[in-house]
Amino acid sequence: MNIGRTIGLALRTLSRNRLRSFLMMLGVMIGVASLTALASVGEATKQETMRRFKRMLGTFDVVIVNPGGPSTRGMPSLTSAPPVLKQGDAEAIAKEVALVKQVAVTQFAFDVDVKYGDRSVSPSIMGISPNWTEVRGEEIALGEGITAADNDAMARVAVIGEDLRKALFPAEDPIGRQIRIADVPFQVKGVLAPRGMGPGGASMDFTLAIPVATASRRLFNRDYYTGMMVQLRDPTQSDRAITDITALLRERHGIVPPAEDDFTVTSPKAQVARVTDVGSTLSKVMLGVAAIATLIGGVVIMSLMLISVSERRREIGVRRAVGASQRDILAQFLTEAAVVSFIGGLAGIALGLGGTLVAAALTKLPPAILWSAIGGAALMSILVGLLFGLQPAWRAANVDPIQALRS
Amino acid sequence: MIEVSHLARTYTRGDGTPVPALRDVSFTIGKGEFVTIRGASGSGKSSLLNILGCLDTPTSGSYRLDGEDVSGYTDQRRSHIRNRKIGFVFQSFNLLPRTTAAENVEIPALYTGGPVDRERALAILGKVGLGGRAEHYVTELSGGEQQRVAIARALMNDPPLLLADEPTGNLDSAAGESVMKLLTELHREGRTIVLVTHDEGVAAYAHREILIRDGLVAADRPQPGRDTGGPAAAASASGAGA
Numbered sequence: 001m002n003i004g005r006t007i008g009l010a011l012r013t014l015s016r017n018r019l020r021s022f023l024m025m026l027g028v029m030i031g032v033a034s035l036t037a038l039a040s041v042g043e044a045t046k047q048e049t050m051r052r053f054k055r056m057l058g059t060f061d062v063v064i065v066n067p068g069g070p071s072t073r074g075m076p077s078l079t080s081a082p083p084v085l086k087q088g089d090a091e092a093i094a095k096e097v098a099l100v101k102q103v104a105v106t107q108f109a110f111d112v113d114v115k116y117g118d119r120s121v122s123p124s125i126m127g128i129s130p131n132w133t134e135v136r137g138e139e140i141a142l143g144e145g146i147t148a149a150d151n152d153a154m155a156r157v158a159v160i161g162e163d164l165r166k167a168l169f170p171a172e173d174p175i176g177r178q179i180r181i182a183d184v185p186f187q188v189k190g191v192l193a194p195r196g197m198g199p200g201g202a203s204m205d206f207t208l209a210i211p212v213a214t215a216s217r218r219l220f221n222r223d224y225y226t227g228m229m230v231q232l233r234d235p236t237q238s239d240r241a242i243t244d245i246t247a248l249l250r251e252r253h254g255i256v257p258p259a260e261d262d263f264t265v266t267s268p269k270a271q272v273a274r275v276t277d278v279g280s281t282l283s284k285v286m287l288g289v290a291a292i293a294t295l296i297g298g299v300v301i302m303s304l305m306l307i308s309v310s311e312r313r314r315e316i317g318v319r320r321a322v323g324a325s326q327r328d329i330l331a332q333f334l335t336e337a338a339v340v341s342f343i344g345g346l347a348g349i350a351l352g353l354g355g356t357l358v359a360a361a362l363t364k365l366p367p368a369i370l371w372s373a374i375g376g377a378a379l380m381s382i383l384v385g386l387l388f389g390l391q392p393a394w395r396a397a398n399v400d401p402i403q404a405l406r407s
Numbered sequence: 408m409i410e411v412s413h414l415a416r417t418y419t420r421g422d423g424t425p426v427p428a429l430r431d432v433s434f435t436i437g438k439g440e441f442v443t444i445r446g447a448s449g450s451g452k453s454s455l456l457n458i459l460g461c462l463d464t465p466t467s468g469s470y471r472l473d474g475e476d477v478s479g480y481t482d483q484r485r486s487h488i489r490n491r492k493i494g495f496v497f498q499s500f501n502l503l504p505r506t507t508a509a510e511n512v513e514i515p516a517l518y519t520g521g522p523v524d525r526e527r528a529l530a531i532l533g534k535v536g537l538g539g540r541a542e543h544y545v546t547e548l549s550g551g552e553q554q555r556v557a558i559a560r561a562l563m564n565d566p567p568l569l570l571a572d573e574p575t576g577n578l579d580s581a582a583g584e585s586v587m588k589l590l591t592e593l594h595r596e597g598r599t600i601v602l603v604t605h606d607e608g609v610a611a612y613a614h615r616e617i618l619i620r621d622g623l624v625a626a627d628r629p630q631p632g633r634d635t636g637g638p639a640a641a642a643s644a645s646g647a648g649a
Contacts, residue, residue, distance in 0.1 A: 005517060017505075315503050318501045318503060319514065319518075321460070321462065321489060321495045321501075322490065322495065322518065322563075322564075323487065323490020323515055323518035323519070324486060324517075325482055325486035325518075326486075401462050405462075405497060405501055406453075
């Protein structure tokens with residue numbers, strides 16, 4: 001029998017015993033549905049994580065230098081960071097590492113009171129170099145950003161985030177208003193475009209930026225930075241840039257391995273990989289569970305097929321008598337198992353996609369449909385059918401037609 | 408058509424002792440003959456039929472079907488022979504449940520490698536008197552009708568040889584008689600028919616009777632045969648056979 005006819009026969013046979021066919025499909029369906037949904041939700045989470053990182057860092061084409069060794073955790077701020085990254089380091093990196101285009105520096109601080117009129121809040125405060133906006137690809141929604149002239153003059157000017165604008169200026173135009181940062185008067189000259197949530201899920205818009213020279217000399221009286229963003233001439237060279245910058249800073253800081261570095265140089269790609277890795281450990285476990293469900297579906301197919309074979313001994317005998325070879329019978333039962341499993345797989349994919357869309361609606365994350373996972377799930381369902389159909393099909397092919405016809 | 412010589416078939420019991428079912432059987436059946444193989448249960452007639460039907464292979468001896476020695480054929484080749492040259496009719500009909508009459512008739516065509524000719528299946532059903540029953544599920548049909556569906560199935564690939572194993576055994580006498588008439592008619596059309604039975608009344612329809620006893624041919628004799636058939640003729644033929 002050719003394959004098309006064998007499949008047709010399988011479909012007819014399966015439609016004659018719908019309940020059993022449905023039960024055979026059920027396990028594979030649930031397994032494939034969870035695989036599809038998990039893969040899609042996992043992908044959506046990964047993409048969302050990437051988006052958040054992108055928002056936090058502005059761009060992936062940079063190398064980040066943070067104070068503190070590799071074991072340092074959390075967002076470095078003026079109170080937590082060791083005083084090791086200085087202006088000389090930034091200048092040396094920009095000048096001596098050939099791959100580097102420019103270096104943006106920040107001084108990051110929490111718990112500073114910001115007041116306007118009788119309103120008082122504590123946003124995060126960033127002292128930024130004038131090229132920060134460019135390196136990060138940030139946009140100014142209203143007014144102007146921090147300029148080199150502001151920094152040189154140590155001007156008391158500030159650019160505020162959207163959430164801070166809402167908190168301080170719910171109904172007025174903030175541009176030109178005077179606010180007090182730790183009781184030092186500053187003039188608002190711009191509003192940053194909204195940046196959304198950072199990787200931790202907290203808003204990145206409850207913040208304000210002032211020139212880094214102003215911050216270090218007039219506000220905080222600290223000469224060290226809490227972070228540097230190094231923009232590369234060739235973004236693909238980040239690994240080499242990390243090596244070069246590390247070597248330069250070790251030399252400047254007088255660090256000789258195996259002594260631990262007092263700074264950390266990473267690329268956002270590496271950070272993202274680390275975060276999504278944590279996510280994928282979880283999703284690997286869940287994928288394993290889904291795979292087990294699919295295997296159980298296979299076992300269900302096998303046991304119901306075995307029952308089917310013993311119930312259909314007479315049919316097998318008849319087919320053998322009228323000209324079916326053992327090979328034909330093997331192919332018939334194997335095809336039945338593969339077809340029922342494949343249909344279960346298709347139903348599972350439909351169910352999984354439905355689940356993905358529901359999950360996307362609930363989490364408000366845009367759905368990510370992984371077509372490769374879906375193709376893989378469809379293929380896997382066929383393979384499960386073939387694998388678990390093999391033993392029943394073998395038994396069917398070896399039914400003695402003489403015995404079967406006598407009964 | 409059929410040439411068996413020194414055919415033997417020995418089964419092995421669970422404890423390893425050999426049980427001979429056929430000891431030494433030789434005969435020839437020409438094309439177009441209508442022969443019954445008769446014997447008591449346990450005589451070896453079923454073993455003989457299984458070998459003639461290429462469902463089983465002899466332990467020794469040779470079996471030539473249509474000039475071809477098929478005794479040593481592989482499963483694949485024997486399946487091909489069954490498909491093209493042999494039509495089976497069984498005592499218990501052996502139709503597939505939850506399947507229509509026409510679908511049952513088509514089954515042999517599934518294994519030819521060619522297209523399935525629904526028209527032909529319907530035509531054969533018409534010929535066996537079931538033209539209006541093609542789309543009926545077999546469970547909706549009477550015993551006699553089911554056996555006629557089975558005969559139609561046996562004819563689907565137009566085999567030269569029909570093997571019938573007690574075809575009237577599960578039927579009442581009227582239905583049995585109509586089935587025998589149908590077989591007689593198929594014989595008249597030129598088909599070779601070999602019928603296994605223990606019933607002398609049925610045997611009387613054939614032209615020749617081979618009697619099997621203890622795995623050997625006990626008698627091989629001509630029968631008057633009946634091309635018309637009827638209760639009176641059946642009674643006299645069964646008297647003559649006894």
